[in-house]
Amino acid sequence: MFNFIKFEWQRRWKFFLSGIVVFILTNIDLYSRMLAKKPPNFISVLLISILFALCASLVLDQMGRVYRTLFTDEGYLELTLPLSGYKLLGAKFLAVVLECIAVVLIVGMVLYVDLLFTANTYPEIFHLPPLSWDDVLILVQIIMFILCGYFTLLLMVYLSFVLAKSIFASFKYGKLITVLCFLLIGKILGVITDLVLINSNFSFGAPGVLVPIGDWAKIFVIIGLLFISTAYLLDRKVNL
Amino acid sequence: MEVLKVDNLKKRYITKTVIDDLNFSLDEGKIYGLLGPNGSGKTTLIKLIAGVTQPSAGNILVAERKIGPATKQLVSYLPTINHLPKWMTVDKCLQLYKNFYQDFDAQLAEERVDMVGLKGNQKITSLSTGMLGRLKIVLAMSRKAKLYLLDEPFNGLDPNSREKVLKMILESIREDCTILISTHIIHEVESILDEVLFLNNGQIALKGNVDDLRFQKKMSIEEIYKEVYENV
Amino acid sequence: MEFDNSRPIYLQIVEKIKKDIISGKLERGDKMPSVRVMASELKVNVNTVQRVYQQLEQEEVIFTQRGIGSFVTRDEQVVKRIKQEMSYELLENFVQGMKELGFDSSQILKLLTKYMEGEPGGSIKGR
Numbered sequence: 001m002f003n004f005i006k007f008e009w010q011r012r013w014k015f016f017l018s019g020i021v022v023f024i025l026t027n028i029d030l031y032s033r034m035l036a037k038k039p040p041n042f043i044s045v046l047l048i049s050i051l052f053a054l055c056a057s058l059v060l061d062q063m064g065r066v067y068r069t070l071f072t073d074e075g076y077l078e079l080t081l082p083l084s085g086y087k088l089l090g091a092k093f094l095a096v097v098l099e100c101i102a103v104v105l106i107v108g109m110v111l112y113v114d115l116l117f118t119a120n121t122y123p124e125i126f127h128l129p130p131l132s133w134d135d136v137l138i139l140v141q142i143i144m145f146i147l148c149g150y151f152t153l154l155l156m157v158y159l160s161f162v163l164a165k166s167i168f169a170s171f172k173y174g175k176l177i178t179v180l181c182f183l184l185i186g187k188i189l190g191v192i193t194d195l196v197l198i199n200s201n202f203s204f205g206a207p208g209v210l211v212p213i214g215d216w217a218k219i220f221v222i223i224g225l226l227f228i229s230t231a232y233l234l235d236r237k238v239n240l
Numbered sequence: 241m242e243v244l245k246v247d248n249l250k251k252r253y254i255t256k257t258v259i260d261d262l263n264f265s266l267d268e269g270k271i272y273g274l275l276g277p278n279g280s281g282k283t284t285l286i287k288l289i290a291g292v293t294q295p296s297a298g299n300i301l302v303a304e305r306k307i308g309p310a311t312k313q314l315v316s317y318l319p320t321i322n323h324l325p326k327w328m329t330v331d332k333c334l335q336l337y338k339n340f341y342q343d344f345d346a347q348l349a350e351e352r353v354d355m356v357g358l359k360g361n362q363k364i365t366s367l368s369t370g371m372l373g374r375l376k377i378v379l380a381m382s383r384k385a386k387l388y389l390l391d392e393p394f395n396g397l398d399p400n401s402r403e404k405v406l407k408m409i410l411e412s413i414r415e416d417c418t419i420l421i422s423t424h425i426i427h428e429v430e431s432i433l434d435e436v437l438f439l440n441n442g443q444i445a446l447k448g449n450v451d452d453l454r455f456q457k458k459m460s461i462e463e464i465y466k467e468v469y470e471n472v
Numbered sequence: 473m474e475f476d477n478s479r480p481i482y483l484q485i486v487e488k489i490k491k492d493i494i495s496g497k498l499e500r501g502d503k504m505p506s507v508r509v510m511a512s513e514l515k516v517n518v519n520t521v522q523r524v525y526q527q528l529e530q531e532e533v534i535f536t537q538r539g540i541g542s543f544v545t546r547d548e549q550v551v552k553r554i555k556q557e558m559s560y561e562l563l564e565n566f567v568q569g570m571k572e573l574g575f576d577s578s579q580i581l582k583l584l585t586k587y588m589e590g591e592p593g594g595s596i597k598g599r
Contacts, residue, residue: 003339009326075325079292081340082313170254235308240292271517344504413518430477435520451520453482460477 004091005098006084008065015061016099019112024089027110031117056133060104062096066158066230071174075240085235089158093227096154100147141210148219155226156185162233169239192222197199241303241416243268243387244289251442258284260442262298266387269415273429273450273461274422276439277360277469282422283320285439286391289420290317303386313342316385318376320392324364331360335380341383349382356404365380367397377405381412388412388419396426402428426462436461438468445469473514481516482523487558489528493544494555504542505536 009016026047032042040048043161066089069075078088160181164174171177211219244266251259258281266272276282286428287293291307294337324333330353335345351361356374358367367375376388377393383450390409394402410432413419423429436453438446445468457464473488475481492498504510508524511518525542527535532550538543545551570580 007336007339010332011325073319073321073323074325076290076292076317076321077325079316080290080312080315080323083340085307087309111400207277237294238292239294240287270519406515407512410517411516427477431475431481431516431520434517451482451523454478454480455483458478463478 001083001087001091001094004081004088005095008092008095012061015054019051019058022047022051023106024056024110025112026173031114035121058099062099062154063157065096066161066234069234070161070238070240079238079240084231086231087234087236089231089234090229093151093155093158097147097151100150104143104147109122138210145211148223151223152189152219152226155184155230159185159226159230159233162230162238165239166233166239169192189222193214242266242301242415243303244420244456245301245304246289246301247299247301247302249285249288250296251281251288251293252296256437257287258442262443264437264447266418266420268418269413271409271413271419271421271432272434273426273433274420274439275424275426275436275461275465276422276445277424280439282390282439284442286317286389286420286422289387290315290319290389304310304430308320312464314386315389316341316380316383316387317389318380318391318393320395321326322337322364322372322376324376326365328364329360330358330364330375331362333375334360337383343384345382349378352378352382352408356401370398370401373397374401374404378406381408384414384417386417388417390421392423393421394423394425398457406432426465432462435460438465440469474517477541481519482527485514485516485521486527488556489524489556491532493533493551494558500544500548500551501546502544506546508542576586 026044029044029047030040033044069078069088069092081088083091115128118126160178163181164177168174168177168181242265246264247261249262250257262285265275274282277383284293288295289302289307291312294399300307305311305313305314328336328443332368334346334349334353337349338346350360353375356371356378358371358375358378362371364372373393373396377390379391380388393405393409409419409421421429422435431452433450435449436447446464452466454460457467459467473485475484489498493500498504498576504525505513507518507521511521511525525534525536529536529542531554532547533545533554534542535545567580570583575583
């Protein structure tokens with residue numbers, strides 16, 4: 001399984017590296033302009049658009065990882081490796097989760113360095129505000145909430161691909177079926193969410209709690225169910 | 241021991257039946273030819289055994305195990321299409337096989353890469369059809385698998401490459417393994433096969449030992465092939 | 473070695489080995505190559521060669537010593553026998569072919585004598 005994660009990253013390390021470099025360059029450019037009170041010029045716009053394109057392609061790439069297994073010739077390699085569907089999907093999904101956490105950490109670190117730098121250079125204008133434990137918790141929860149939403153979306157996409165290539169494999173229009181499946185899964189999940197998460201409104205009542213523990217559990221259960229059904233189909237029902 | 245056992249196997253699509261109630265088994269230590277015209281179900285059968293497609297009914301056992309990760313460790317599959325990722329190099333492919341298959345002999349594979357005239361740093365995208373075919377066979381045959389599934393291994397290969405591929409197949413047969421070669425270029429494999437399976441409309445039209453068939457019919461396998469499919 | 477694909481390959485190899493023994497290419501008591509070596513030399517399946525060796529052993533043309541290998545028979549009688557068998561086979565094919573062309577026994581004999589005297593087909597042209 002970890003071999004597979006390694007395999008997934010071997011093909012992408014140049015992409016990841018260029019993403020990090022572009023992000024840092026953009027940060028330096030914007031930050032220095034902000035300090036010098038200069039307006040962004042052509043290079044800044046270019047950097048930002050490259051960064052945007054890289055982000056978009058990362059998202060597309062992450063969505064397409066199961067597509068590659070099911071709709072391209074490489075599937076004949078991936079699906080004949082001695083890995084169960086659970087391990088294969090697990091490796092792909094874990095790789096995506098780790099990538100997202102890495103993005104959050106890198107962005108967080110760079111912004112933090114910016115703040116530290118500002119505080120050191122202009123102590124008279126800017127003080128690093130003291131961070132309380134509760135603030136950190138809230139921040140972590142916001143990030144987790146966004147990430148969980150993203151993971152749910154990804155798994156919905158994966159499940160749609162797998163449905164199109166398993167239960168509906170006899171039909172010719174695989175890609176059209178994928179879209180239909182996606183819409184259907186979205187609808188079903190919407191209903192479930194309404195039923196289960198109905199009492200969840202963001203409560204700022206308790207300190208450090210944005211989403212109550214119970215709701216986290218429900219979110220994880222939904223992600224888990226999506227994962228297990230996708231992996232089951234990938235393991236037993238795929239028809240290339 | 242039976243390396244492969246197929247019981248009442250069926251594969252249906254909405255409008256047609258590709259594999260129709262197939263029953264057969266393959267023994268250890270033999271090279272089998274899976275022969276038949278296009279559309280006779282050869283590729284589908286091989287995909288079913290490799291586990292990339294699921295049967296509509298029936299059973300497949302590889303070394304008495306149901307198709308799954310355990311049999312994939314025992315089966316070395318060479319698909320017709322190019323299953324190797326485009327971004328890889330020859331060396332990376334060897335590395336990949338070594339990482340995933342315990343039975344992959346990396347040293348042997350490296351020697352064979354040399355033997356067939358490839359270089360480790362060549363990119364998959366830069367390889368010609370013939371070179372790719374040679375690389376695929378090196379990867380598949382450098383595993384010490386229980387069952388080799390070779391789907392049209394001679395497709396797109398020049399006579400020189402075919403010779404090398406044949407040699408590699410002959411070198412790899414051991415007493416405890418089985419090779420199943422699907423092909424429509426029969427002339428090429430006449431002299432290396434033990435047994436043949438003629439497939440027609442998803443059913444077995446004829447099965448037997450090649451020398452016995454030659455003796456009975458006083459014909460080459462290629463001629464028998466023509467006879468079998470003439471009436472179709 | 474080129475094979476005639478319409479005849480069992482193992483039989484063709486059996487014949488070739490017998491010929492080699494008769495012609496002296498393989499001498500009495502010579503060690504035969506291992507099944508694997510012979511298979512890769514002839515570019516045929518190991519099982520085919522195995523069948524060849526089985527057949528030859530049955531006909532006592534070769535004998536196997538456990539753990540050492542197979543050897544060409546030392547028995548002169550056997551060599552004589554296979555020589556006779558093979559010559560009969562050739563004659564049989566020849567005579568059958570001639571009969572299919574419509575020659576009777578005495579004509580075949582005559583033609584054969586002429587042929588052996590160095591006048592290939594002379595009488596046929598003259599007729």
